[in-house]
Amino acid sequence: MKSELDIMLTVDGAKERATVEPRSLLIQVLREKLGVTGPHIGCESGRCGACTVLVNGEAVKSCMMLAAQADGAEITTAAGLAAEDGTLHPLQQAFHEHHALQCGYCTPGMLCAAMDLLKTNPNPDENDVRQALRGNLCRCTGYQHIVDAVLSAAETLGSGASAVKGAAE
Amino acid sequence: MNAPNLNTQQHAETGKHTGKAMRRMEDTRFLTGRGRYVGDITLPRQLYAHFVRSPHAHARILKVSTEAALAVSGVKGVYCANDLQGTRDVPPNWVLPGSQVKGRPALAREIVRHVGECVAVVLAESPEAAADAGVLVDVAYDPLPTVFSASDALQDGAHKVHGDLPDNLATTFKTGNGGYDEALEKADREIAFNLRNQRLVPFPIEGRAVNADFDPATERLTFYTAHQIPHMLRRMLAGALGFPEHKLRVISPDVGGGFGPKMHFYPEELTLARLSCLLKRPVKWTERRSENVAATTHxxxxxxxxxxxxxxxxxxxxxxxxxxxxxxxxxxxxxxxxxxxxxxxxxxxxxxxxxxxxxxxxxxxxxxxxxxxxxxxxxxxxxxxxxxxxxxxxxxxxxxxxxxxxxxxxxxxxxxxxxxxxxxxxxxxxxxxxxxxxxxxxxxxxxxxxxxxxxxxxxxxxxxxxxxxxxxGNGFILQFVGFDRGGYESAVVRVHPDGRATVLSGSHSHGQGHVTTFAQIAADELGIAPEQIEVLQGDTDMIPFGIGTFNSRSVPVGGSAVKVAAGRVAAKMRRIAAHLLQCEPDNVLIEEGIFKAADGNGTVTIERVAHAAWTGHDIPYELGIGLEETEFFHPQxxxxxxxxxxxxxxxxxxxxxxxxxxxxxxxxxxxxxxxxxxxxxxxxxxxxxxxxxxxxxxxxxxxxxxxxxxxxxxxxxxxxxxxxxxxxxxxxxxxxxxxxxxxxxxxxxxxxxxxxxxxxxxxxxxxxxxxxxxxxxxxxxxxxxxxxxxx
Structure with a gap:
């Protein structure tokens, strides 16, 4: 007999209940049970970071956390970063401006990892960004445009300005 | 972007929108976690597949025991090669003339020939049940001798990968105008060395993914797959399954990176299509990374x-x-x-x-x-x-x-x-x-x-x-080298009665941004903003036959198809506008959705022109109905x-x-x-x-x-x-x-x-x-x- 657990999560502001197996990973519950398909699965080892979400504000690879461990937590995915009226968060806007995404598969996880960085280090330099995001793989962009986007977002968020500096060569 | 013009040859012109660093129109859905990849699609009565794969590089399959797997709650069945009667091997479609051809079996028959080859597949009501049962499928193997490098495989007496072939030689190709020895006589010296171009794993972050959905009511098979070439896959899949091609619909939605391996036809695709037809239920599989490194092409x-x-x-x-x-x-x-x-x-x-x-x-x-x-x-x-x-x-x-x-x-x-x-x-x-x-x-x-x-x-x-x-391109050359594909690309450009446009393209983006670049190309021809144009791809029911995205061909071939089709629509709009403005078509200018007579006498909107085209009101009969053109651009x-x-x-x-x-x-x-x-x-x-x-x-x-x-x-x-x-x-x-x-x-x-x-x-x-x-x-x-x- 499998024992099952009832857990409660807040996902992008919405309260959710789920019945999960003790072995269920957070990513499985988000995707399969709750239909939250922003975070993706790209590996089996926690190496690619495509599943990264914010758990109580901290970036977590949701394939490395049991769903039961997240009981009661507040989960934010890329879908929860934009304002309610759909206005993109300055980080999302910077990704758009700097062409920091191509196929988009790593992007939701990348945004969450970068959110965590900007919270802990609001004024990163290029090396800080490259070190902080090294746990998130992107096979399309070669990373440079993502670095530029994160640096630009940091500047915007730091200055309180609403516009994000355009992509510069 | 710094792109100096150092060219001395004549330039093709860029236009109002092409040549500009326009930001991508497709970004928002990806930035807000709303991309829709095959793995995000779950259908009613969904079954989930788990493949049982060979841990051996070469072995004889002695026995597949499925009892323990079948006992797992939620398991629908375990299937081996014998269960796929009537299914051909996955054929290659580029075969150099004279090659010894061995396609990939849907599921291995008797012998496995590489680590990761599919031996059996479990279908279950949940992915967990399929995976749990998968590890309980007990396959007994008798390992056989192996050969891993090309140079070893070509040695006399090398172990044969395929027992019914005379040797491991797939093909030999020679080219060049010859005369190396003659060149050497004239030369001051010879330089010789060896190089190794090592094997690579392409590693798109999204693995392959399939959801095969046979509908017994319509006898149609809808086949979702993360793919670069939906039409080629439809043709190959229909052939290997023996399924009528006109009732097979391939949909490739957002694709999480391709880089080549997602343009091929794979055993898993053939197996799942067959099983969906047999069970009359949708069957879904998302590739694990451990499968990707072993079973997706290198x-x-x-x-x-x-x-x-x-x-x-x-x-x-x-x-x-x-x-x-x-x-x-x-x-x-x-x-x-x-x-x-x-x-x-x-x-x-x-x-x-x-x-x-x-x-x-x-x-x-x-x-x-x-x-x-x-x-x-x-x-x-x-x-x-x-x-x-x-x-x-x-x-x-x-x-x-x-x-x-x-x-x-x-x-x-x-x-x-x-x-x-x-x-x-x-x-x-x-x-x-x-x-x-x-x-x-x-x-x-x-x-x-x-x-x-x-x-x-x-x-x-x-x-x-x-x-x-x-x-x-083009088709003749491809035929000559044994490449069973076309060398063209398709585009449909349709201006709707409200003056907005749809572009259908046989190319298929897996991150390249066609939604934006193709809209830029069409916008320059049609005289409207790119934001007024929607580019659609990746659905064989909707898109004319296409050749797809590989070989850096999307812009030169697919983009050219869009340009030509949009140019023909624009020419027709000019003729209608000229009729409405009472001037010659050559004297009609179009900018931002407004047609003007060059002599400055009057304007007419694209909506008015499109309305006339789609109603047949107030246009010369011989112009015909509609603003829609199809182009199969076929480069020489x-x-x-x-x-x-x-x-x-x-x-x-x-x-x-x-x-x-x-x-x-x-x-x-x-x-x-x-x-x-x-x-x-x-x-x-x-x-x-x-x-x-x-x-x-x-x-x-x-x-x-x-x-x-x-x-x-x-x-x-x-x-x-x-x-x-x-x-x-x-x-x-x-x-x-x-x-x-x-x-x-x-x-x-x-x-x-x-x-x-x-x-x-x-x-x-x-x-x-x-x-x-x-x-x-x-x-x-x-x-x-x-x-x-x-x-």
């Missing part, structure tokens, strides 16, 4: 011996290449085409080399099938010829840039038919190289290198002047983008570490539609090319198992890239665009390895193999030192 894997006959001034008189290519256990889709045609034809690169003898031998081995991966053969060719150029320069004490200039095909020789069989359409190689030298500050770099050497530091500068002939020939890349590395001779300090790329892809997206393509290609040079390897162990975690570059493993462009438009299509997607992956490996060899030349290092791991570099330095001591 790239490269050539063992090359090259000889060149050179004059002391660096002029290369003849080239002789003998390469052994590993095609794996079966022929994947582009089977014996990629390792032969795509390598051999481009062996002379951008150089006028009077004599050439090229032989490529393809061998079956007990490894994962090898197929197209970003560049697909051209990286192997470029790596060889560009390594040759730097080697010639170093051996003769010449400057590698100058050596190249002495060998370049000259602009006044274009179009230039290489004796290996390809034609270079356009190119001003010295111009592009000069810009790279300028951007690099080359003279300063050489001084820096000299100064550093005095301080015991080893800097190296490496070059690469790759070409990547691309934009595949391919184009040859090229570039000049320069790498600066520092090698630490104590640790063997190679630091890539700078990477300077000047690419020429003809006319650029969107410079921001073009830069993204260059960056992505460079990341994969640098990955090959420094880090990546499929990493088979002694049992033939590929590494579970190939060393894909992370953020901290790549430098900033210094990119730039020259523009030599191609006459092969109306955009003047040549394609760019594979440039970086082709250009980077030789530039970096050349730089590392340049750094260590003084220590006696003459050659290095990729990836340049510290261990490998240290070994080369030690071997060179030992040789010197012996001498």
């Amino acid at each position: 790239g490269r894997d050539h063992e090359m011996e090259v000889r060149v006959a050179v004059q002391k001034d660096g002029k290369v008189l003849g080239l002789k290449l003998d390469s052994k290519a590993n095609v794996g256990a079966y022929l994947s889709s582009m089977g014996t085409g990629v390792p032969t045609i795509n390598v051999a034809l481009f062996a002379l690169g951008v150089y006028a080399i009077p004599h050439s003898d090229v032989t490529i031998t393809c061998a079956y081995t007990n490894t994962t099938p090898v197929d197209a991966y970003r560049g697909a053969g051209r990286p192997e060719a470029a790596y060889m010829i560009e390594r040759v150029m730097d080697r010639v320069a170093l051996e003769l004490g010449l400057d590698p840039a100058e050596t190249r200039k002495r060998n370049f095909v000259q602009p006044d020789q274009m179009p230039y038919a290489q004796p290996t069989g390809t034609t270079l359409d356009t190119g001003e190689y010295a111009m592009t190289l000069d810009l790279a030298l300028k951007n690099a500050g080359y003279e300063g770099l050489r001084k820096e290198q000299e100064e550093a050497r005095k301080k015991g530091r080893y800097l190296g500068i490496g070059f690469s002047n790759y070409t990547e002939t691309c934009g595949m 020939s391919m184009s040859s983008p090229y570039g000049a890349h320069i790498a600066l590395v520092e090698v630490d001779p104590e640790t063997g570490e190679v630091e890539l300090k700078r990477y300077i790329a000047v690419d020429d892809c003809g006319v650029i539609i969107n410079p921001l997206l073009a830069r993204g393509q260059v960056h992505g290609g460079l990341a994969q090319g640098i990955g090959q040079a420094l880090y990546e390897d499929a990493g088979f162990d002694a049992q033939g198992r590929p590494a579970l975690e190939p060393s894909i570059p992370r953020f901290d493993m790549l430098p900033r890239f210094e990119t730039d462009h020259t523009v030599t438009p191609t006459p092969t299509n109306p955009l003047g665009a040549k394609g760019l997607g594979e440039a970086g992956a082709i250009g980077a490996p030789p530039a970096i390895v050349n730089a590392a060899i340049d750094a260590l030349w003084g220590l006696g290092v003459r050659t290095l193999d990729m990836p340049l791991t510290p261990e490998r570099v240290l070994t080369s330095i030690r071997n060179a030192a030992n040789k010197e001591t012996e001498a």
Whole structure:
């Protein structure tokens, strides 16, 4: 007999209940049970970071956390970063401006990892960004445009300005 | 974006929207977690598949025991080859004439021939139940002798991968105009060395994914798959299944990276399609990474011996290449085409080399099938010829840039038919190289290198002047080389009664941004804003027959189809507007959705024109109804983008570490539609090319198992890239665009390895193999030192 657990999560502001197996990973519950398909699965080892979400504000690879461990937590995915009226968060806007995404598969996880960085280090330099995001793989962009986007977002968020500096060569 | 116009030839014009760094219209859904990939699609009555795969590289299947698996709650069934009656093997569709062909079985029959080959599949009501049952399927194997490398497989008496073939030879291809020995007689010396283009795992972050949905009510099969070529897949799948093609719908929604392997037809696709038809339920499978590294096709894997006959001034008189290519256990889709045609034809690169003898031998081995991966053969060719150029320069004490200039095909020789069989359409190689030298500050770099050497530091500068002939067409040529595909691309352009437009394209984006670039192209023709245009792809019920996205062909071929179709719609709109304005069509101007008579008398909106077209009100009868055009753009020939890349590395001779300090790329892809997206393509290609040079390897162990975690570059493993462009438009299509997607992956490996060899030349290092791991570099330095001591 499998024992099952009832857990409660807040996902992008919405309260959710789920019945999960003790072995269920957070990513499985988000995707399969709750239909939250922003975070993706790209590996089996926690190496690619495509599943990264914010758990109580901290970036977590949701394939490395049991769903039961997240009981009661507040989960934010890329879908929860934009304002309610759909206005993109300055980080999302910077990704758009700097062409920091191509196929988009790593992007939701990348945004969450970068959110965590900007919270802990609001004024990163290029090396800080490259070190902080090294746990998130992107096979399309070669990373440079993502670095530029994160640096630009940091500047915007730091200055309180609403516009994000355009992509510069 | 800095794109200096250094071209001396005539330019194709960019327009109001093309040529601009427009931000992508498709971004928002990805940024807000609303991308829709196959794995995100779950259907009513969904079944989930788990494949049971061979842990052996070569073995006889003695028995498959399924009792324990079938006892797992929620399991619907366990299926083996016998359950797929009437299903053919997955056939390759590029087969060089004369090849010995072995396609991939949907599920293995009696023998498995590589690690990861599918033996059985479990279907269950949940992915967990399928996986739980999968580990309980007990397969008894009798291991058989193995062979892993092409050179071993081609030895007399090698273990045979396919018992019913006489040997492991898949095919042999020869090209060139011959006369190498004659060239050697005239030459001052011969330079010979071996190269290894290692096997790579393409590693899109999204693995493959399938949801096969047979509907018994309509007897239609809807087949969701993460794919680059929906129409080709439909044709191949229908053939292998024996399913009516007109009732098979392939949908490829958002695709999480392709890079080549997602353009092929796979055993898992065939198996799941068959089982959905049998069970009349949708069946879903998302590939795990451990499956991806073993069962999704790999790239490269050539063992090359090259000889060149050179004059002391660096002029290369003849080239002789003998390469052994590993095609794996079966022929994947582009089977014996990629390792032969795509390598051999481009062996002379951008150089006028009077004599050439090229032989490529393809061998079956007990490894994962090898197929197209970003560049697909051209990286192997470029790596060889560009390594040759730097080697010639170093051996003769010449400057590698100058050596190249002495060998370049000259602009006044274009179009230039290489004796290996390809034609270079356009190119001003010295111009592009000069810009790279300028951007690099080359003279300063050489001084820096000299100064550093005095301080015991080893800097190296490496070059690469790759070409990547691309934009595949036309059908006649493809037939000649055994490639069972068309060489065109489709587009439908439809202006709706409200004046907005839909573009349907047979290309298929997996990150390239067609939604934006194709809208820019159509917008310039139609005289409306790109935001008024929606580009749709990836659904065979909706899109006319297409050839899809690979071979850097989407813009040159797919974009040209959009331009031509949109141009015809625009011409019809002009005629209607002229009728409404009572003037000649040639005198009608269109801008931002307003038609004006050139003499300034009156205007009419696109809505009015479109309304007239779709109602037939107030238009001449002979114009016919509607504003919709279909184009199958079929280029006569391919184009040859090229570039000049320069790498600066520092090698630490104590640790063997190679630091890539700078990477300077000047690419020429003809006319650029969107410079921001073009830069993204260059960056992505460079990341994969640098990955090959420094880090990546499929990493088979002694049992033939590929590494579970190939060393894909992370953020901290790549430098900033210094990119730039020259523009030599191609006459092969109306955009003047040549394609760019594979440039970086082709250009980077030789530039970096050349730089590392340049750094260590003084220590006696003459050659290095990729990836340049510290261990490998240290070994080369030690071997060179030992040789010197012996001498």
